[in-house]
Amino acid sequence: MNVVILMKLPPGSIARLHFASKHLSSIILDKKFTELYMTRSSTQSRHLVSVHGGREYVKMQRFHSISQEYPLSSNHDKVSCKLDPYGPYLTYEFAPPVRGLICGRNGTKVKVGNPSTGQFVFLPRVKTIKKNILSVFGYDPVNDVYKVLCMTVVSKRSNISRGVAPCDAMSEEHQVITVGAKQKWRMIECKYPHRHYSGSQGICRDGVMYYLASYKEKSSLMSFDLSSEHFNVTKLPEDDTLQQCGELVNHAGKITIATLQCFGPVDLWVLEDVNKEIWLKAVVVMPPLADRFGLSYKFAFRGILGNGEMILTPITTPNPFFFLCYNPEGGEFRKIVIDDIVHYSDDTIQVFFDHAESYMVL
Structure with missing residues (x-):
């Protein structure tokens, strides 16, 4: 079996062939083959939907990999797995x-895996x-x-007793682990006392992790x-809305913070x-939702x-599940309905975009 044939196979099939023979494993x-496959996957990005739930005592994690270009049921790749055999009710x-x-992550439990193959491995528990x-994942x-x-974040007892909460809470412990056999968490130093925003997700680009935080009582971009x-640390522009809320995203290859006002436009700070801490602002006006x-x-x-x-998802989970894609140039919405996702009212659903599939075996 040559490289051309392997390139046409789905990641799950390649992962299984890895164990078929020494010759295939070497390929x-x-x-070079890994980068070739990842380059192709990056040009064929997909939506990744994570669903945790199910009936009582049968809690499973299900991943749906969906074609961005043709988001129909026939183009779904589905993988189900049990992330924690000893804790069926844990939601990661x-x-x-x-x-x-x-x-x-669930508390101090951390798992890394390949949603295309269903293989997940435990990392050592976080030392705290x-x-x-807040946990951020990167390459x-x-x-x-x-x-x-x-x-991790702690609040000083003196502040709690005075009723002063979140502002004075600072990240106390900073730990990093390299994914691999026999690796351990390592404490690292941070010279910028800050409070991370636990409700905001971090992102990774070009070997750098980014996340939003409060530094010197100002909203800032940590890297x-x-x-x-x-x-x-990078200062954010002195904008009232930006100082209060924002979603960190990749936009045209650049780190961007987006703010969506109720019944208003989307501000993009690029x-x-x-x-030099230079930010440019673009405003996108959408038709009333x-x-x-x-x-x-x-x-x-x-x-x-x-x-x-631009992607927008309902705050409350609809059934059938859907999300919106808005094209700023044409001013049109696409409603992506994923009608074959079976879920219950207490299920947890996360959606990720521009997902590149991999056959990597951990």
């Missing part, structure tokens, strides 16, 4: 996938007794490794270089130069696809 594990909160892999934890291209960054393992989809749903901004379409 599949070759870095996932960070956005990176190069085909995904990382989920704190509950307010270090310099050393060709995946890493997880975890931070963590996966190769050097150094932190940095980081043009991280060293209530006029198109009624008052039954309120929507949240989730990101921007590689083709420029």
Whole structure:
């Protein structure tokens, strides 16, 4: 079986062939083939829908990989797995996938896996007794490794007794782990005392993790270089809305913070130069959502696809499940209905976009 044939196979099939023979394994594990496959996957990005739930005592994690170009039931790849055989009720909160892999955390439990193959592995428990934890998942291209960054937050007792809460809570512990056999969490130093926003997801781009935080009582963009393992902080523009809320997204290859006002436009703050802290603002005015989809749903901004379409998902989970794609150039919405996702009222659903499938075996 040659490379041309292997390139046409789905990731699950390649993962199984990895164990079929030494010859196939040598091809599949070759870095040139890996990069060739990832390059192709990146040009055929997909939606990834994570559903945790099911009937009582039969809780499962289901992943639906959906073609962005043809989001029909016939183009769905589905994988079901039990993430924690000893805790069927545990729900893992996932960070956005990176190069085909995904990382989920529940408390101090962390799992990394391949949603295309259903293979997941436990990482060592996070070394902390704190509950307010932010975890960010990323890939270090310099050393060709995946890493997880975890931070915990504590509030000073003196502040709690005075009734002063979130503002004075600072990230106390910063830990990183390299995904691989026999790896352990390592404490690292951060020279910028900050409070991460636990409700906001971090993202990884070009070997750097980004997440939103409060630094010197101002909303800021924190970054963590996966190769050097150094932190940095970038000031945000003095904009009242931006200081209060925002969603961190990739947009046209640049780090962008998007804010969606109720019944208003979407403000896109694009980081043009991280060293000079130069931000450019673009405003996208969308037709009123209530006029198109009624008052039954309120929507949240989730990101921007590689083709420029903006993604909005209902805050409450609809049945059948759907989300919206808005094209700013044409001013048109696409309603993507995923009618074969069977879910119950208490199920947890996460949606990720521009997902590149991988056959990687952990």
